[in-house]
Structures are given as C-alpha cells and as structure tokens.
Amino acid sequence: MAYIKLFYHIVWRTKNSVPAIAEEHERDLYNYIWGIAKATNSYMYRINSMPDHIHMLVEINPTISLSDFVKKVKISSGNFMREHRDWYPLFDGWGKSYCALTYCNKERDTVINYISNQKTHHVGQSFDSELKMMLHEAGVEYDLKYFLSE
Numbered sequence: 001m002a003y004i005k006l007f008y009h010i011v012w013r014t015k016n017s018v019p020a021i022a023e024e025h026e027r028d029l030y031n032y033i034w035g036i037a038k039a040t041n042s043y044m045y046r047i048n049s050m051p052d053h054i055h056m057l058v059e060i061n062p063t064i065s066l067s068d069f070v071k072k073v074k075i076s077s078g079n080f081m082r083e084h085r086d087w088y089p090l091f092d093g094w095g096k097s098y099c100a101l102t103y104c105n106k107e108r109d110t111v112i113n114y115i116s117n118q119k120t121h122h123v124g125q126s127f128d129s130e131l132k133m134m135l136h137e138a139g140v141e142y143d144l145k146y147f148l149s150e
Helices: 023-039 066-083 105-116 127-138
Strands: 007-013 043-050 053-059 099-103
Touching: 007 066, 007 105, 007 127, 023 043, 023 053, 023 066, 043 105, 053 105, 099 105, 099 127
Parallel strands: none
Antiparallel strands: 007 053, 007 099, 043 053
16 A cells, blocks of 8 residues: 655746736635646646746546646646636746645645745745755755746
8 A cells, every 4th residue: 555645835927927816816816726736636726826937736536647737737727827818918828847845734824825825925035046956945956048048
C-alpha cells in the first residue's frame, strides 16, 4: 500500500505578465479551477491571484502527474477565460512555465495564509521578486533569463 500526502503550491503567470485577471471576475475563475481539481479527485485548499498570476495549494490525486494536472488546469482555465472574453479582455494565454513547490502538513496553514494574503503582500512586491524569494527559500536554482521571457 502507498501512503501519499503531497501539498503542491503551484504558481503560474499570464503570457507576458499581462494584467488579465480582472478582480471583479477572479472568483468565477477560481470556481472554475476548483471544479477542475474536484473533477480530477484532487483537493484544492486555497486559490488566489493578482492580475498577472495565480497561486494555489492543492493535493493532487496521486494517479495524475503534476505536469498533467497543471497542463489540464492551464488549458481548461485558458479556454474558460477566452469563452468569457468580456470578463477577461486582456487575456491572451498563460505563460509557458509554472512553479510547483511541495510542503509538509505542518506548513500547510502557513502556505494557505500566504496565498490568502496575495493582495496585501503584493503592494510592495513584484511577481518576479516574489517568485525569486520562493525559489530561494525552497533551495531551487533558477535562471534569470526566464523571468522576463514569458
């Protein structure tokens, strides 16, 4: 028997970091993405965004690979946003990459709180500086050329 409990903090941005996630319709997008997680028998703990990127904490069904889950979420939510062009007129797609970090159960509430407070801590912090901080704290090496290329 396998015992699996993986919490993924997944972050991805809009193509070219365009501020395309309209605040008045972000809840509609969150509910749609929540439905994707539920349809894959995954559990979404928290989702939040800024106009140019999304954060979510999710426990992905172990029968689905992380990359397949993210691909499904990005393709499906992108289609949803295109179908609702009047809600997301600036949306031209998601960036090519994403960030996924794992956390233990003891850290879950901290990550949930972090995601919940996106709008507060982004008052003085750009997406790039936030992502660099997250990667540094997780010990992930990164190449700066990818920060501005999407």
